[in-house]
Every structure is written in C-alpha cells, then in structure tokens.
Amino acid sequence: MTNDMPDTTLAADPSPDAPGDATDDAVGYYTPGDPIRDTKAPEGPIAERWQTRKFEARLVNPANRRKLSVIIVGTGLAGASAAATLGEAGYEVKSFCYQDSPRRAHSIAAQGGINAAKNYKEDGDSVHRLFYDTVKGGDYRSRESNVYRLAEVSTNIIDQCVAQGVPFAREYGGLLDNRSFGGVQVSRTFYARGQTGQQLLIGAYQALERQVAAGTVTTYTRHEMLELIVVDGKARGIIARDMVTGEVQTHLADVVVLASGGYGNVFYLSTNAMGCNVTATWRAHRKGAYMANPCYTQIHPTCIPVSGSHQSKLTLMSESLRNDGRIWVPKKKADCAKDPREIPEEDRDYYLERIYPSFGNLVPRDIASRAAKYQCDDGRGVGPEVDGVRRGVYLDFADAIARLGRDAVEEKYGNLFDMYARITGEDPYSLPMRIYPAVHYVMGGLWVDYDLQSTIPGLFVTGEANFSDHGANRLGASALMQGLADGYFVLPHTIRDYLADGPFEKLAADHPAVLEAEQSVKSRIDHFMTVGGSRSVDSYHRELGHIMWEYCGMERSEDGLKKAIDLIRTLKDDFYRNVKVLGTADSLNQSLEKAGRVADFFELGELMCIDALNRRESCGGHFRAESQTEDGEALRHDDQFAYVAAWEFGGDDEQPILHKEDLVYTAIEMKQRSYK
Amino acid sequence: MKLTLNIWRQASEADKGAMHTYDLDNVSPDMSFLEMLDVLNEELNASGEEPIAFDSDCREGICGMCGLMINGEPHGPEVTTTCQLHMRSFKDGDEITIEPWRSSAFPVVKDLCVDRSSFDRIIQQGGYISVNTGSAPEAHSIQVPKEAADRAFDVATCIGCGACVAACPNGSASLFMGAKITHLGELPQGQAERDTRVVNMVGQHDHEGFGGCTNIGECTAACPKEIPLDVISQLNRDLRMAMKHGH
The missing domain is CATH 3.10.20.30 (Beta-grasp domain)
Structure with missing residues (x-):
C-alpha cells in the first residue's frame, strides 16, 4: 500500500452502525474468550522501550550457552539470521528446512528492496517517520511498541548486511544508493537490482553455513516439521519427517523458534513458492498457540494472469510498472477478445484514471486490485478464458514509449518486460501487458508478545510466520526488514531471557507427551497412505484455493464467507475419505508431503473465513462489502474493531475461541485514508 | 501438442x-x-x-x-x-x-531429484565474510567503487542450481566456486579472508569429488544466470596468490 496519500483525521465514526451496537456476523461460529491485556512491552516512552527490554532481559553465561539447545524451523531471512546469530552466541542450534538447501527459502524471491531509517538522503527520514509510515500503512491495526522497535533496529540491518558482503546498489562515489519505494516520499529503500531478497538471504545463509563449520549449528535439510512437542505447558521440541527416508524423528530442545513463513498457498495460486505451507504454525496453533488476524492477506495488483487450468503458481512483477503503464479494459464486452491495438481510444476504459482522477494508476494495491476484479466480474476482462471468465486487464506502455522512447522504457523496465515475455510469449513493447491481482503476503500469523513469544512458553515466532508488525497491510520493502530485524536483532535478545531459566529438565525420548506427538504424526501419515481414494491431493488443493479466492479474497461478504465455510467443511470431509496418495511412506513422496499440508490448509481456511466474518469492517488488505463509503472506499470502524483477533484452537469440530487484544495508540493518531 | x-x-x-x-x-x-x-x-x-x-x-x-x-x-x-x-x-x-x-x-x-549438499559444504569452508551479528561498522564507513560493486553483484546472482556441474564434461564446480570467490574478493570487506577462503573452498571442492576445470566453457553456456567464465580465471589467480603467500 502506498502511504503518501492525504488522510483526514477521523473526527467521528461515519459508520452506519452506531457505536456500541456492533453487529457480529460470526455469532455461532466462535466462542468469546478473555481479552489479552498484557503484551509484555515495557512501560515508558515508546522510544525507550526496546532499550529497557534489552537491559532487563536476563543474560546467559557464555559457558552455559552450549548446554542450551534451540530448534529453528525455516531458513528464510527470519530463520537463517536467527540460527546464525544464536550459533555465534554459542547456543546449540538445530536448523530445519524442507528444501534441499537453506539457501532456497522463499525470502529469496523478494525483488524490491529493504527499508531502513538511515536518512542517507537527508530527506527528512527518521526512525519515527518509518514507524509512523508502517503503522499508517498497516491501517492502524498493528501494535505500536513492536513497530517502533522494527524501525529502530532497521539501521543495524544495513550495517550487518554490508559487512557480510551483500552487494547493494551503490553510487559512483562508492556509497550506498537508495530509492523511494511503494509511494513513500523519502528514499529509504536499499536494493540489489531486482534481487534484494536473494542477496540478503545468501548473506544470512553464508553466516549460517559459517556456524555449521564452527559446529554450533546443525542443519536438517529436506526435513519437515509435522508436530510440536509440548511438555508441562512448554514447547520442548518437534517431530520432523526426513523427507528422503520417511523416518519420523523426535528432536528435543530447550526452546523452539518457528520462522516458517506465510500461508498464502491456502489460495493454491499465489506468488509463494510451491512448498510454502502453514503446517509448522498450524500444528503449533493446535497445541495452544493463538493465531492472530488470519484474514489479513495482501493481494498484489501487478501479477501475470492465469493462462490455463494447468497454472501452478503466479508471478509478481514490481508495481513500479504502474508509474508509467496505463491500466484499461475495453468499454464493450464484444471487444474483449480483440487484438487490443485494434480497439480505438474512445472504446477503452482507463477505469482507475476515471474513478480516481487524482491518483489514477497509482492508487494503493488493494484499490487497484479490487477495481481489476470488478471489471472482470463485469465481463470486461481480457486475455484467455479460464473456466469461462477472462481474468486480466491491460497495462499499456504505448503512451510511455511514445513519450519517453523505447530505450528509456527498456532502461527502466527491461528486466520485467523480459520476464513477462518469457512467461506469456507476448512482446510488451508492441502489445499491452496483461495483469491480474494475486495473493502475495499474509500479515496474519501466530500471535506473539513483545518478546516474539507465542502463547506457548518456549515457542517463539519470527518473520512472516508471526502477526506482529504489519497490521492489516504491509508496506513495500518491509517484509525483508522485519525478517532480518526479528532474526538478527530482536529474538537473540528476548530468547535469552527465557533461556536464562534453562537448561530445562532433560526429557526422555519415551516421555508420554513425546510419544503422543510422534504417534499422532504416524497416524496421520498412515491415514493418507491407506485411505485409497480416487482424487489427487492437488485437485483438492486447487478446489480449496478457488473457494478461498472467491469468498475470502479481495472482497469478503457475510453471505460469501458463510457459504465458503460450508464448502470448506464439505470438501475437507471428502478429502479425508477420498484422497489418493500413491507410493510409500518410507521414501521421498511428494504427494504425501502435500497431503499433510493441504489437510492443514483446510483448517486454516475455515478460521480465515471466521476471522473475516467477525471483522465487519474494511481495513488494509481486508475489504468487507458491507463496510464501504458511498464511493466504494474501505471504511474502518475503530470504535468496534481496533483490536487484534487472537484465535485459540477449540478442538476438532469445536468452535475457535476469540481473544481480543485492544490496540492503543499513544504515539500516533488514528486517521482514515482517502484517495479521491 | x-x-x-x-x-x-x-x-x-x-x-x-x-x-x-x-x-x-x-x-x-x-x-x-x-x-x-x-x-x-x-x-x-x-x-x-x-x-x-x-x-x-x-x-x-x-x-x-x-x-x-x-x-x-x-x-x-x-x-x-x-x-x-x-x-x-x-x-x-x-x-x-x-x-x-x-x-x-x-x-x-x-527419480529427477539430486542431493546438492556438497555445494553447502563448499560454502562452509569459507564462502562468507566472518562478521558476527552486531559487530558491523556503520555501513557508510565502507566505500566500494561502483565498478567493483557491480561486478560483485553480477557474479553474486548465482543461484546454486548446479547446472554448471551438470554441463561440465569433468563434473567441475569451478564456475560455482569462482562466482563466490569473485563476489567476495571484489569487496573491501572480503579481503581479510581472501587467501584462506580460496584455499579451503578448493580443498573441499576436490574432496567432494568434483572434477578439475580444463576451460571448456560448457558451464557458462549452461548457466541460467550467465555467470561469466572469467570468474574461474579469478579463482585460479586468487589460488596462485594464496599459495605465493604461503598457504
């Protein structure tokens, strides 16, 4: 979401619902629980809280550290950076990833850049401004104290990465270059061409491998966490499956960190990697970790459209394309199948320029995404028909090429145009690009306190896997920042306060809680291997994704969400009775891996719908059809919904329990945005 | 079709x-x-x-x-x-x-899946700059000439897929290794460990059973990121210098 938009102080709630008369569409779908009152953030001025916490967090004697063991699941920016840092500190670290190497985690695909409040351009940036932009960008649904800390440590990240040899873009004088990104008015984004995520991840990966050589970190590649071990209320380990041999292994530790990424693949098609999944966090949720704001999903407007039913994933193109490209659809439905170059100017609808004359094609991500959906729902989409609908709109560079020349356009966007041409087989210099929105990132995740600790003591959650910093929407170039902030600079301080009580009592491998966890994993695997149904895992996943995209995607409504919940429940029942997994459990079996992930996506998908149903307001990436202004803009209801929705697992076939954490803003005033 | x-x-x-x-x-x-x-x-x-x-x-x-x-x-x-x-x-x-x-x-x-953990083990032997978290100096205290920064970036785009090895008649991973040696060697931050890095990485490379480079160039032709062949010259030059320095 861009954030340099004008905003108006919200004097009075313009909601049609009178305050105090809250409608709760989710009645009957959940059980109300106790509110969360303590997030463990220190008292005092916001700018001093992190210093206070770092000082108050107890220390661990260096000689004791090697006796303390840490399990870290995931090797993206949040996981690899934490593993390297805790290894350097001298703890015994076990690092898990499902890929064949830690270097492949999906952080690698981030293109744009990483924000940091260095103020190298002397353009008025500061820690406070980055904090302010992030809270505002999150539509006032994030926790102030956490976001302030994120902005505060952002500068350390750049220092660390430069020292590691991350090849950031530089100016001729040899100093670091910055650009403005996502519409912010200051230049605070550091970048490495269009491959910033790759370069940052390789930096963290190398730091991790250095610790492997030093003997502090052991890596378990091609291993997937399938259960959390909780003993006496504390997280004490995981059950993991060796994906090559099929062996179900028990790994015990003093503390467990989940850095397992986001769950965008619940939509089947997303810009996430094929293997991205919710299993690690969902298994923890089932063991007692609250899941916060699961419905907050970021949908990116400039992705390459679906080309057919074979589509396995979607590819994002930088939204910088909207700086020069003009978005349009044909005015007449009859023109949709025509060559766009044959459609005369007067028959084109530049709908963003028409509806939002002041911002035009640069309206925020969610508005651009929804507007594209409306055009296609209205039968004016372009490109190939998939399941009877054309889902695409034109992003046309003809004017830009006429104005700037082809060379200038190529200079700016050449790599994106090449990528588009490779995937679609069309030349964007002569034919307008086609774009459509796609799920890109999830702001929701496991609930954590100021220490990044979940509601299960000893279970910490970092990066996209937690809900912590982005509220209802994430700013561009802030995902990389959060992953590395958590892993390099936050978790290593907060986890030591927990570990200061350790080492904890040594657990026997045959402890009842360990055996129970192991047995539940084996039972699930046995079920999938023996059900002997007739439908492939992928076919279920695709159908679930379709339900989620249709009813819990860009626009959600009470009727749609209730329908989706019914559809998901029915499909889930069928899945357990009729899924077909061939091969064996004691070898590499990609169908079996996917079956476990899809099973968890069903449960997550239902909770996302319940969360969306409960939140009868539009905020950030969450748009409820029932909560919009007369002009169709998102309408927040701060009097009713300025809270984090933290869901407790209620049991199989039981209702989830909702715990609300009120969001209190002391450093920033809440405002409603306006784009017209 | x-x-x-x-x-x-x-x-x-x-x-x-x-x-x-x-x-x-x-x-x-x-x-x-x-x-x-x-x-x-x-x-x-x-x-x-x-x-x-x-x-x-x-x-x-x-x-x-x-x-x-x-x-x-x-x-x-x-x-x-x-x-x-x-x-x-x-x-x-x-x-x-x-x-x-x-x-x-x-x-x-x-089937079509292979184990490329040998690449990770090569990186473990020196494919990094030793800097613990928190000990980094202010980023602008290190100036890098743009030419060096650009070359470092160009070769840092290696994705570790292994196509270079698969293409090489000798089964050498010299392009993979040369890319990392060149990336870190171009930067002022990478100088302190330049000699030990190349010696240890080459040692691990040979230990893993990769073959030697005979300048055939299939690797760079197969590389999806178009890592240039001159990183192998850089690798050899760095190795010679390290040996000259007594490693």
Whole structure:
C-alpha cells in the first residue's frame, strides 16, 4: 500500500452502525474468550522501550550457552539470521528446512528492496517517520511498541548486511544508493537490482553455513516439521519427517523458534513458492498457540494472469510498472477478445484514471486490485478464458514509449518486460501487458508478545510466520526488514531471557507427551497412505484455493464467507475419505508431503473465513462489502474493531475461541485514508 | 501438442534406475516445463502409477531448486532455469528426454531429484565474510567503487542450481566456486579472508569429488544466470596468490 496519500483525521465514526451496537456476523461460529491485556512491552516512552527490554532481559553465561539447545524451523531471512546469530552466541542450534538447501527459502524471491531509517538522503527520514509510515500503512491495526522497535533496529540491518558482503546498489562515489519505494516520499529503500531478497538471504545463509563449520549449528535439510512437542505447558521440541527416508524423528530442545513463513498457498495460486505451507504454525496453533488476524492477506495488483487450468503458481512483477503503464479494459464486452491495438481510444476504459482522477494508476494495491476484479466480474476482462471468465486487464506502455522512447522504457523496465515475455510469449513493447491481482503476503500469523513469544512458553515466532508488525497491510520493502530485524536483532535478545531459566529438565525420548506427538504424526501419515481414494491431493488443493479466492479474497461478504465455510467443511470431509496418495511412506513422496499440508490448509481456511466474518469492517488488505463509503472506499470502524483477533484452537469440530487484544495508540493518531 | 517423454526413474539412491517412456497429449504452449510434468503426474496418479519426483520451489527462476537435463542440456534449450522454460520452446510430436543432473558429487535421491549438499559444504569452508551479528561498522564507513560493486553483484546472482556441474564434461564446480570467490574478493570487506577462503573452498571442492576445470566453457553456456567464465580465471589467480603467500 502506498502511504503518501492525504488522510483526514477521523473526527467521528461515519459508520452506519452506531457505536456500541456492533453487529457480529460470526455469532455461532466462535466462542468469546478473555481479552489479552498484557503484551509484555515495557512501560515508558515508546522510544525507550526496546532499550529497557534489552537491559532487563536476563543474560546467559557464555559457558552455559552450549548446554542450551534451540530448534529453528525455516531458513528464510527470519530463520537463517536467527540460527546464525544464536550459533555465534554459542547456543546449540538445530536448523530445519524442507528444501534441499537453506539457501532456497522463499525470502529469496523478494525483488524490491529493504527499508531502513538511515536518512542517507537527508530527506527528512527518521526512525519515527518509518514507524509512523508502517503503522499508517498497516491501517492502524498493528501494535505500536513492536513497530517502533522494527524501525529502530532497521539501521543495524544495513550495517550487518554490508559487512557480510551483500552487494547493494551503490553510487559512483562508492556509497550506498537508495530509492523511494511503494509511494513513500523519502528514499529509504536499499536494493540489489531486482534481487534484494536473494542477496540478503545468501548473506544470512553464508553466516549460517559459517556456524555449521564452527559446529554450533546443525542443519536438517529436506526435513519437515509435522508436530510440536509440548511438555508441562512448554514447547520442548518437534517431530520432523526426513523427507528422503520417511523416518519420523523426535528432536528435543530447550526452546523452539518457528520462522516458517506465510500461508498464502491456502489460495493454491499465489506468488509463494510451491512448498510454502502453514503446517509448522498450524500444528503449533493446535497445541495452544493463538493465531492472530488470519484474514489479513495482501493481494498484489501487478501479477501475470492465469493462462490455463494447468497454472501452478503466479508471478509478481514490481508495481513500479504502474508509474508509467496505463491500466484499461475495453468499454464493450464484444471487444474483449480483440487484438487490443485494434480497439480505438474512445472504446477503452482507463477505469482507475476515471474513478480516481487524482491518483489514477497509482492508487494503493488493494484499490487497484479490487477495481481489476470488478471489471472482470463485469465481463470486461481480457486475455484467455479460464473456466469461462477472462481474468486480466491491460497495462499499456504505448503512451510511455511514445513519450519517453523505447530505450528509456527498456532502461527502466527491461528486466520485467523480459520476464513477462518469457512467461506469456507476448512482446510488451508492441502489445499491452496483461495483469491480474494475486495473493502475495499474509500479515496474519501466530500471535506473539513483545518478546516474539507465542502463547506457548518456549515457542517463539519470527518473520512472516508471526502477526506482529504489519497490521492489516504491509508496506513495500518491509517484509525483508522485519525478517532480518526479528532474526538478527530482536529474538537473540528476548530468547535469552527465557533461556536464562534453562537448561530445562532433560526429557526422555519415551516421555508420554513425546510419544503422543510422534504417534499422532504416524497416524496421520498412515491415514493418507491407506485411505485409497480416487482424487489427487492437488485437485483438492486447487478446489480449496478457488473457494478461498472467491469468498475470502479481495472482497469478503457475510453471505460469501458463510457459504465458503460450508464448502470448506464439505470438501475437507471428502478429502479425508477420498484422497489418493500413491507410493510409500518410507521414501521421498511428494504427494504425501502435500497431503499433510493441504489437510492443514483446510483448517486454516475455515478460521480465515471466521476471522473475516467477525471483522465487519474494511481495513488494509481486508475489504468487507458491507463496510464501504458511498464511493466504494474501505471504511474502518475503530470504535468496534481496533483490536487484534487472537484465535485459540477449540478442538476438532469445536468452535475457535476469540481473544481480543485492544490496540492503543499513544504515539500516533488514528486517521482514515482517502484517495479521491 | 502431443509429446513423447523419456524420463529417468529411480526409486532411491541405491536403486539402479531406468528410462521410462510416457506419451502426453494436450500440452499447451503456455505451460511451463514443470507444469507439463505436473499434468503428467496427475495422469500417472489417476492411472495408479506413482508420480515422478522432481524438485522445484519458487518457480520464478531464483531459488535454484529446480534443474533437469532436458535432451542432454541442463535446464533445456533456453538460457534460463527449468521452471522458466515454457512448452512453446517445443513443438507437436517432439520426443523429450528428461534426466537428473549427472554428477557423482550430486547423487540421485529419487527419480529427477539430486542431493546438492556438497555445494553447502563448499560454502562452509569459507564462502562468507566472518562478521558476527552486531559487530558491523556503520555501513557508510565502507566505500566500494561502483565498478567493483557491480561486478560483485553480477557474479553474486548465482543461484546454486548446479547446472554448471551438470554441463561440465569433468563434473567441475569451478564456475560455482569462482562466482563466490569473485563476489567476495571484489569487496573491501572480503579481503581479510581472501587467501584462506580460496584455499579451503578448493580443498573441499576436490574432496567432494568434483572434477578439475580444463576451460571448456560448457558451464557458462549452461548457466541460467550467465555467470561469466572469467570468474574461474579469478579463482585460479586468487589460488596462485594464496599459495605465493604461503598457504
């Protein structure tokens, strides 16, 4: 979401619902629980809280550290950076990833850049401004104290990465270059061409491998966490499956960190990697970790459209394309199948320029995404028909090429145009690009306190896997920042306060809680291997994704969400009775891996719908059809919904329990945005 | 279009393995190569035959997880990763042979999946700059001439897919190693460990069973990120300098 938009102080709630008369569409779908009152953030001025916490967090004697063991699941920016840092500190670290190497985690695909409040351009940036932009960008649904800390440590990240040899873009004088990104008015984004995520991840990966050589970190590649071990209320380990041999292994530790990424693949098609999944966090949720704001999903407007039913994933193109490209659809439905170059100017609808004359094609991500959906729902989409609908709109560079020349356009966007041409087989210099929105990132995740600790003591959650910093929407170039902030600079301080009580009592491998966890994993695997149904895992996943995209995607409504919940429940029942997994459990079996992930996506998908149903307001990436202004803009209801929705697992076939954490803003005033 | 696919199938590292032939109809030119295999796998699953195991993750050409020998060429006929190769590069009636990477340092795990952990072990021997978290100086205290920064970036784009090894008649990983040596060697931050880095990485490379470089250049031709051959010259130069310095 861009954030340099004008905003108006919200004097009075313009909601049609009178305050105090809250409608709760989710009645009957959940059980109300106790509110969360303590997030463990220190008292005092916001700018001093992190210093206070770092000082108050107890220390661990260096000689004791090697006796303390840490399990870290995931090797993206949040996981690899934490593993390297805790290894350097001298703890015994076990690092898990499902890929064949830690270097492949999906952080690698981030293109744009990483924000940091260095103020190298002397353009008025500061820690406070980055904090302010992030809270505002999150539509006032994030926790102030956490976001302030994120902005505060952002500068350390750049220092660390430069020292590691991350090849950031530089100016001729040899100093670091910055650009403005996502519409912010200051230049605070550091970048490495269009491959910033790759370069940052390789930096963290190398730091991790250095610790492997030093003997502090052991890596378990091609291993997937399938259960959390909780003993006496504390997280004490995981059950993991060796994906090559099929062996179900028990790994015990003093503390467990989940850095397992986001769950965008619940939509089947997303810009996430094929293997991205919710299993690690969902298994923890089932063991007692609250899941916060699961419905907050970021949908990116400039992705390459679906080309057919074979589509396995979607590819994002930088939204910088909207700086020069003009978005349009044909005015007449009859023109949709025509060559766009044959459609005369007067028959084109530049709908963003028409509806939002002041911002035009640069309206925020969610508005651009929804507007594209409306055009296609209205039968004016372009490109190939998939399941009877054309889902695409034109992003046309003809004017830009006429104005700037082809060379200038190529200079700016050449790599994106090449990528588009490779995937679609069309030349964007002569034919307008086609774009459509796609799920890109999830702001929701496991609930954590100021220490990044979940509601299960000893279970910490970092990066996209937690809900912590982005509220209802994430700013561009802030995902990389959060992953590395958590892993390099936050978790290593907060986890030591927990570990200061350790080492904890040594657990026997045959402890009842360990055996129970192991047995539940084996039972699930046995079920999938023996059900002997007739439908492939992928076919279920695709159908679930379709339900989620249709009813819990860009626009959600009470009727749609209730329908989706019914559809998901029915499909889930069928899945357990009729899924077909061939091969064996004691070898590499990609169908079996996917079956476990899809099973968890069903449960997550239902909770996302319940969360969306409960939140009868539009905020950030969450748009409820029932909560919009007369002009169709998102309408927040701060009097009713300025809270984090933290869901407790209620049991199989039981209702989830909702715990609300009120969001209190002391450093920033809440405002409603306006784009017209 | 209609294709005939000859695909290597191997149940495990210990299994001998063999080529199997499959016919696939209704292949769309808009499919990626891996989506074509997805479609084949759905058909196999429906007919009761276990789907073919192959690796992929980001499917955007950046994670380096995918990689197949396609008609004898790593990643197939285009200069890109397997996941970014599309079926429009083929035509109706084509016969396509699909194999895993061929290298003794990359043992087959199953079907088309190989074990590339030898690359991780090479990095462990010095493919980094030793700087603990929190001990970094202010970023602007280090100036890097733009030329050096650009060259470092160009070679840092290596995705560790292993195509260079699969292409090399000697099975050498010199391009992979040279890219890392050059990336870190171009930067002021990388100088302190420059000698030990190259000596230790080359030692591990040889220990893993990769072959020596004889300047054939197949590696750079197969590289989806177009890492230039001169990184191997850099590697050799750095190794000579290190030996001169007594390593």
